[in-house]
Amino acid sequence: MYWKKLSKEERKNKIQNALSENVNFAKDSTLGYPASKLDGKVFYDADFLKDAPVLQTFVSNPNHIGCHTLGDSESAFKGTHELEKEVLNVLAVDVFKAQPDSFDGYISPGGTEANIQAIWMYRNFFKYNRDARLDEIAILASEDTHYSIPKAANLLSLEWLKIPVDFEYRCIDVTALEEIIGKAKNNGKKYFIVVSNMGTTMFGSVDDPDDYITILEQYNLEYKIHIDGAYGGFVYPFSNENSRINFSNPKISSITIDAHKMLQAPYGTGIFICRKGLIENVLTEEAQYVEGMDLTLCGSRSGANAIAVWMILFTYGPHKWFEKISVLQMRTQFLCNELDQMNIKYFREPFMNIVTIHAEFIPKEIAEKYHLVPETHNHENKWYKIVLMNHVEIEHLTTFIAELKEGIYA
Numbered sequence: 001m002y003w004k005k006l007s008k009e010e011r012k013n014k015i016q017n018a019l020s021e022n023v024n025f026a027k028d029s030t031l032g033y034p035a036s037k038l039d040g041k042v043f044y045d046a047d048f049l050k051d052a053p054v055l056q057t058f059v060s061n062p063n064h065i066g067c068h069t070l071g072d073s074e075s076a077f078k079g080t081h082e083l084e085k086e087v088l089n090v091l092a093v094d095v096f097k098a099q100p101d102s103f104d105g106y107i108s109p110g111g112t113e114a115n116i117q118a119i120w121m122y123r124n125f126f127k128y129n130r131d132a133r134l135d136e137i138a139i140l141a142s143e144d145t146h147y148s149i150p151k152a153a154n155l156l157s158l159e160w161l162k163i164p165v166d167f168e169y170r171c172i173d174v175t176a177l178e179e180i181i182g183k184a185k186n187n188g189k190k191y192f193i194v195v196s197n198m199g200t201t202m203f204g205s206v207d208d209p210d211d212y213i214t215i216l217e218q219y220n221l222e223y224k225i226h227i228d229g230a231y232g233g234f235v236y237p238f239s240n241e242n243s244r245i246n247f248s249n250p251k252i253s254s255i256t257i258d259a260h261k262m263l264q265a266p267y268g269t270g271i272f273i274c275r276k277g278l279i280e281n282v283l284t285e286e287a288q289y290v291e292g293m294d295l296t297l298c299g300s301r302s303g304a305n306a307i308a309v310w311m312i313l314f315t316y317g318p319h320k321w322f323e324k325i326s327v328l329q330m331r332t333q334f335l336c337n338e339l340d341q342m343n344i345k346y347f348r349e350p351f352m353n354i355v356t357i358h359a360e361f362i363p364k365e366i367a368e369k370y371h372l373v374p375e376t377h378n379h380e381n382k383w384y385k386i387v388l389m390n391h392v393e394i395e396h397l398t399t400f401i402a403e404l405k406e407g408i409y410a
């Protein structure tokens with residue numbers, strides 16, 4: 001509905017029109033804000049900026065403080081706020097199958113904040129609507145979950161129940177999950193915040209939200225489900241067109257998607273999206289100098305980052321993005337075929353572009369030379385991962401394979 005490919009000229013015009021609807025610190029008399037364009041001695045108005053709309057936005061320095069899908073927003077930057085809303089429409093509706101206008105969200109400093117925002121929101125939902133005590137609420141997430149979840153648990157004083165996964169297949173151990181949930185219920189836990197991964201950082205493994213749903217419903221427990229798609233959000237929905245890990249599943253209420261990983265956007269572009277009616281649980285009423293409601297964890301945030309994401313999405317359009325992901329999938333398959341021929345053991349989620357190899361097959365020198373990332377930075381490491389990013393081409397893979405072969409036969 002919202003996502004299209006635009007020409008260079010169209011993109012430039014959209015962004016320049018958006019900037020013209022923002023206050024212009026270079027021309028307007030704006031006396032009240034502790035804000036301005038970037039320091040002109042350093043970020044001077046170079047000629048080439050008029051052909052570089054993202055950099056132009058960067059220099060004009062709009063603030064996207066607050067949340068622009070609900071209530072009023074800071075009117076000084078309404079032009080670029082509109083483009084942030086377009087980004088959220090593309091992701092929530094076109095990619096993650098929400099109904100138009102049925103969601104809230106914002107571009108956060110990263111996946112960490114988006115995950116914390118989700119858990120904060122659900123914690124308060126249970127507090128305000130169910131009168132829950134902190135020790136009646138628990139977070140459920142697998143042992144392969146990103147460390148932002150224990151960080152959130154610590155900040156929000158919640159217990160994280162860590163669910164074991166199968167060593168080879170990295171899927172949730174449902175027997176252990178049932179045991180843990182049963183025990184938690186007996187210990188007085190009543191409300192569960194599930195973080196289900198759509199692409200774990202180390203393995204690219206994708207959890208099945210139904211594993212959680214089935215058991216929690218069987219035990220008659222109340223829960224909310226957040227999808228951590230920081231890693232997989234720009235890959236999995238394109239490689240697996242039948243994916244149901246999206247808002248078409250009424251049990252799923254929020255998603256994190258990092259644009260600064262697979263989308264190659266600048267850092268500072270984590271994306272948080274949730275169904276309507278939830279984000280009010282993190283309203284900070286004291287934020288009275290901000291026009292509109294403050295519903296986000298961070299305060300000020302860069303409008304240029306929103307424009308950078310907008311620019312990438314509308315440069316590609318959905319079909320070109322699908323093509324890009326398909327190429328990464330082919331390279332991943334190439335690597336897997338080579339590893340199979342050498343009888344090297346690895347894990348790969350079929351719809352992801354990450355290959356995680358058993359460490360015993362990788363000589364340390366080769367791991368270091370190719371900057372493979374270990375699961376743990378100590379002698380107990382059991383895995384090394386290869387991420388098939390855009391810059392990782394078949395050529396690089398063939399030299400890596402050749403060296404690996406030499407090493408093994410030596």
Ligand SMILES: *Cc1c(COP(=O)(O)O)cnc(C)c1O
Nearest residue numbers: 110111112146199200201230231
């Ligand atoms: C990278 C990542 C995060 C955290 O993202 P930052 O943008 O680094 O804060 C969260 N979850 C997963 C699965 C990730 O891969």
